[in-house]
Amino acid sequence: MPEDASQHDSSTGSADHLLTHSKMYEIAEKYDIQDLKKLAKEKFDFLCDSYWDDPLFHEVAKHVFTATVDTDMGLRDAIINTISIRPQLVKEAGIKEFLADNPTVAVSVLERRVDAGLV
Template identity: 40%
Template sequence: MDTNEGIHALFTSLKRYLASGQFADLTIRVADEEFKVHKVVVCGQSEFFSRMFSSDWKENVNNEVKLGEVDPSAVEAMIHFMYGIDYDSSGSGRGRVSPVFFNTQVYALAEEYEVQKLKQLAKEKFATSVRACWDMDDFPPVIVEVYNTTPSADRGLRDVIVNTCVEHIEPLLLKEAFLDVLESCNHFAADIARQLALKPGKPSNYRCSQCGYA
């Protein structure tokens, strides 16, 4: 068996144990749902959980973690990623949501629980969805969500938003919802102004009527 076959066999086994709950030694609860998982898998990819179960936290004794106000679909996406399963950007059977919004939630969750590779994947999926929906009605609320859920030093999603908006600034400025976000979200407006100042100007079509030079 070569290395690739061995890795494939490992992830196949992990998926089977996740689905069956066999040998699970940790329960993650969110809202009214629970996920039976394995510490070695979760702690191996999350610095947050690794610290938790390397200390005397009560969760270490009870083998149960209760998460706060988090979308269960986003938690499921994080767990699936840990077990080598790609997540659906539209959420799950609990209810379909906008891909751009869902990837924002997964990114924030990956940041909170320190799952760096998931954070990178969520950013890539977010960028893909933004390119497809920048002119849709749900785009302005996503801008607000990104700026409310990420610190100013975390440029991952913010740069995707800003670069996309600058690229399409003229049609976006015709949308009232986008103008409302510019007025209400000062950090976003500042980022847009800064990026526009760095953007090369369009070549002028003006031609002098006297000398004929452009």
């Protein structure tokens, strides 16, 4: 097994699995498969903690906020929470662009930080 492949076992996945789970969540919503939606969210939440610093993260954030309706906060909350507890992300070009294009997300991130007493 290549050295880098052994760093993460198949149960944790990799950063590209964030996008896969967000797409599974989208499909589960479309076809009203609640168990699949719940599972995709659980896996997505777990992977956000592991791969928040991956260059793909901002692409995943963009996908989540374009593929889900405004009222479905399942994956959206995971993105907002991930950014709010890791403020260094806002210095990343992709996240900076994402927040500029989605000012309501930027406000939500700031509100979470205030609520947590971090600002």
